[in-house]
Amino acid sequence: xxxxxxxxxxxxxxxxxxxxxxxxxxxxxxxxxxxxxxxxxxxxxxxxxxxxxxxxxxxxxxxxxxxxxxxxxxxxxxxxxxxxxxxxxxxxxxxxxxxxxxxxxxxxxxxxxxxxxxxxxxxxxxxxxxxxxxxxxxxxxxxxxxxxxxxxxxxxxxxxxxxxxxxxxxxxxxxxxxxxxxxxxxxxxxxxxxxxxxxxxxxxxxxxxxxxxxxxxxxxxxxxxxxxxxxxxxxxxxxxxxxxxxxxxxxxxxxxxxxxxxxxxxxxxxxxxxxxxxxxxxxxxxxxxxxxxxxxxxxxxxxxxxxxxxxxxxxxxxxxxxxxxxxxxxxxx
Amino acid sequence: xxxxxxxxxxxxxxxxxxxxxxxxxxxxxxxxxxxxxxxxxxxxxxxxxxxxxxxxxxxxxxxxxxxxxxxxxxxxxxxxxxxxxxxxxxxxxxxxxxxxxxxxxxxxxxxxxxxxxxxxxxxxxxxxxxxxxxxxxxxxxxxxxxxxxxxxxxxxxxxxxxxxxxxxxxxxxxxxxxxxxxxxxxxxxxxxxxxxxxxxxxxxxxxxxxxxxxxxxxxxxxxxxxxxxxxxxxxxxxxxxxxxxxxxxxxxxxxxxxxxxxxxxxxxxxxxxxxxxxxxxxxxxxxxxxxxxxxxxxxxxxxxxxxxxxxxxxxxxxxxxxxxxxxxxxxxxxxxxxxxxxxxxxxxxxxxxxxxxxxxxxxxxxxxxxxxxxxxxxxxxxxxxxxxxxxxxxxxxxxxxxxxxxxxxxxxxxxxxxxxxxxxxxxxxxxxxxx
Numbered sequence: 001x002x003x004x005x006x007x008x009x010x011x012x013x014x015x016x017x018x019x020x021x022x023x024x025x026x027x028x029x030x031x032x033x034x035x036x037x038x039x040x041x042x043x044x045x046x047x048x049x050x051x052x053x054x055x056x057x058x059x060x061x062x063x064x065x066x067x068x069x070x071x072x073x074x075x076x077x078x079x080x081x082x083x084x085x086x087x088x089x090x091x092x093x094x095x096x097x098x099x100x101x102x103x104x105x106x107x108x109x110x111x112x113x114x115x116x117x118x119x120x121x122x123x124x125x126x127x128x129x130x131x132x133x134x135x136x137x138x139x140x141x142x143x144x145x146x147x148x149x150x151x152x153x154x155x156x157x158x159x160x161x162x163x164x165x166x167x168x169x170x171x172x173x174x175x176x177x178x179x180x181x182x183x184x185x186x187x188x189x190x191x192x193x194x195x196x197x198x199x200x201x202x203x204x205x206x207x208x209x210x211x212x213x214x215x216x217x218x219x220x221x222x223x224x225x226x227x228x229x230x231x232x233x234x235x236x237x238x239x240x241x242x243x244x245x246x247x248x249x250x251x252x253x254x255x256x257x258x259x260x261x262x263x264x265x266x267x268x269x270x271x272x273x274x275x276x277x278x279x280x281x282x283x284x285x286x287x288x289x290x291x292x293x294x295x296x297x298x299x300x301x302x303x304x305x306x307x308x309x310x311x312x313x314x315x316x317x318x319x320x321x322x323x324x325x326x327x328x329x330x331x332x333x
Numbered sequence: 334x335x336x337x338x339x340x341x342x343x344x345x346x347x348x349x350x351x352x353x354x355x356x357x358x359x360x361x362x363x364x365x366x367x368x369x370x371x372x373x374x375x376x377x378x379x380x381x382x383x384x385x386x387x388x389x390x391x392x393x394x395x396x397x398x399x400x401x402x403x404x405x406x407x408x409x410x411x412x413x414x415x416x417x418x419x420x421x422x423x424x425x426x427x428x429x430x431x432x433x434x435x436x437x438x439x440x441x442x443x444x445x446x447x448x449x450x451x452x453x454x455x456x457x458x459x460x461x462x463x464x465x466x467x468x469x470x471x472x473x474x475x476x477x478x479x480x481x482x483x484x485x486x487x488x489x490x491x492x493x494x495x496x497x498x499x500x501x502x503x504x505x506x507x508x509x510x511x512x513x514x515x516x517x518x519x520x521x522x523x524x525x526x527x528x529x530x531x532x533x534x535x536x537x538x539x540x541x542x543x544x545x546x547x548x549x550x551x552x553x554x555x556x557x558x559x560x561x562x563x564x565x566x567x568x569x570x571x572x573x574x575x576x577x578x579x580x581x582x583x584x585x586x587x588x589x590x591x592x593x594x595x596x597x598x599x600x601x602x603x604x605x606x607x608x609x610x611x612x613x614x615x616x617x618x619x620x621x622x623x624x625x626x627x628x629x630x631x632x633x634x635x636x637x638x639x640x641x642x643x644x645x646x647x648x649x650x651x652x653x654x655x656x657x658x659x660x661x662x663x664x665x666x667x668x669x670x671x672x673x674x675x676x677x678x679x680x681x682x683x684x685x686x687x688x689x690x691x692x693x694x695x696x697x698x699x700x701x702x703x704x705x706x707x708x709x710x711x712x713x714x715x716x717x718x719x720x721x722x723x724x725x726x727x728x729x730x731x732x733x734x735x736x737x738x739x740x741x742x743x744x745x746x747x748x749x750x751x752x753x754x755x756x757x758x759x760x761x762x763x764x765x766x767x768x
Contacts, residue, residue, distance in 0.1 A: 004659065005660050009671065010669070012346075021704070116700035274708055
């Protein structure tokens with residue numbers, strides 16, 4: 001008889017793993033990825049490939065360089081690469097996308113200790129980095145089904161995203177149906193509301209994410225835009241005594257990156273509060289900042305900065321939202 | 334019907350089917366029996382026999398060392414061959430009386446000659462139960478006579494729950510006991526009710542035991558003088574935890590640092606009820622118990638009735654041994670049980686199961702990704718991820734501030750952690766370091 005091993009209970013473990021969670025996220029992003037490639041063309045696929053390859057390679061090279069074990073098999077770098085690609089305009093030069101991904105992985109994630117250590121969402125921080133570095137290229141939008149070449153797209157006729165149109169008085173807006181399906185200008189992954197909803201429902205059904213963050217986030221945007229956005233879906237002058245309680249909240253949900261952000265980025269476990277109560281606070285905070293930026297800020301889109309700002313606030317939220325214990329709550333005696 | 338439950342928890346694979354339909358098998362005692370003088374943690378005894386003395390089955394061999402511990406009896410008749418230190422399942426060396434079985438099972442005098450408990454007062458019942466050496470048989474091992482006494486603070490016990498959840502995977506000893514000895518269970522419950530002067534009680538069972546629920550519901554209907562409420566609980570771990578049980582059945586929360594008794598609640602295990610009944614009706618002391626022997630290394634998994642003091646090795650041999658070499662042998666269930674380093678360890682009053690597992694495949698440990706799954710699942714509403722961090726950093730001040738002492742070490746957080754962190758282990762070690 002061999003020696004028996006002694007160990008601490010429990011002696012059985014569930015099937016959860018980081019790899020499975022990341023795999024589920026990748027599966028959930030599949031509809032949005034496919035929709036993006038259909039509407040934006042083959043160059044979207046190329047951009048996605050470059051981002052993922054750059055993310056995974058950066059992670060592996062960094063870990064070789066710093067003599068750590070290589071952990072690309074946990075798929076978290078793949079998710080970061082894909083999420084970043086989905087938040088980019090399809091015309092972006094490939095080398096910029098590669099640099100953005102490398103920044104996301106090395107500076108945002110590995111500098112802070114790798115998996116579990118980063119304090120902001122790497123994909124979003126990568127996008128913010130690209131945004132401040134190459135603003136013109138990051139905001140050059142094309143109509144769906146525009147034919148693009150691989151390297152030089154400066155001659156392509158640029159257009160505006162639905163949210164930018166919304167901010168322009170007198171512009172013709174795409175219909176709800178077009179927004180729902182994704183036949184509009186925008187980043188690769190944000191255009192198709194239906195594809196993002198499918199992915200979001202999958203993640204909630206698989207219990208990878210808690211429904212409370214997206215619900216709080218989207219709910220707050222709905223309330224905020226309904227109250228303040230003005231009657232025709234146009235941006236109301238702030239506190240101008242104009243039409244309150246008539247905003248086109250539906251437009252604000254399905255246009256822009258709200259669904260992508262709410263289901264896939266504001267739910268990143270590492271950079272969001274750990275308790276359910278904290279996650280609701282987080283979602284509401286994201287919603288408020290998004291509404292403020294969209295209605296009164298310089299950008300037409302506010303989701304990215306909303307999530308990044310709330311990421312930074314996460315330790316504070318954690319502090320005030322720790323759950324009360326079973327015993328202490330509502331005790332009768 | 335609405336299933337009762339608590340908030341949180343996990344649903345590990347039950348693995349109960351291989352033993353729950355097979356009758357309990359009686360196992361003859363081994364030739365050499367070992368009686369640990371410390372059966373459960375802090376409660377211990379002093380040997381009152383010496384080498385060479387003849388003992389009878391049921392004879393007192395260990396006197397309680399204090400006012401609250403319970404005595405230990407020989408489960409066989411024979412001769413004391415040694416009084417020396419032996420290994421407890423938890424790995425410590427404790428004083429033990431070793432008896433060579435002569436095979437005659439010559440009984441000692443009954444501890445109580447009274448056949449009708451209804452004539453007995455609370456004090457008399459408590460006395461019989463203590464003399465019988467009965468402790469909580471669900472694994473906790475808390476002396477039962479203390480639970481049968483009214484609390485010191487003047488609060489009266491007015492709610493009785495029989496804990497038949499049997500929430501740990503693999504274990505079916507309570508399930509089989511209900512099916513095979515339902516009258517002992519209900520008899521024991523009647524004694525408890527008489528003891529407290531009550532007429533109403535709950536028996537709480539997880540829904541994965543429909544046959545037991547049916548049987549007890551039928552039997553409960555026949556009772557005229559008392560009302561037994563058989564309630565069905567959701568099959569979820571750790572439904573059998575005392576606080577979780579009370580939360581599910583009575584919707585009461587227990588305040589930190591308080592016992593259920595402070596709220597007038599007493600919870601009894603199935604096996605404990607049967608032993609209470611037997612001690613009062615037949616005057617027998619606690620000499621044997623039902624143990625579930627299972628796991629992927631056991632050739633013929635089955636529930637066995639074994640005498641206290643039988644070695645684990647003898648039990649495994651008696652039921653046909655191992656199908657493959659086990660890597661871990663667990664006393665108790667796989668979620669909270671303790672591993673033993675050798676099989677030369679005797680059954681104690683709290684051995685609910687012997688689970689022999691082959692190499693479990695655990696993934697590599699990754700950093701916490703603060704997914705919050707442990708926070709949602711923690712049945713005590715703690716923050717296991719944070720406790721884990723503070724425990725590993727030996728930040729014991731913060732650790733205690735997070736109510737670490739309320740942790741019931743159920744293993745839920747470690748079970749479901751996607752990063753395969755071992756929160757339970759680190760919290761347990763830190764709690765020991767703090768003490």
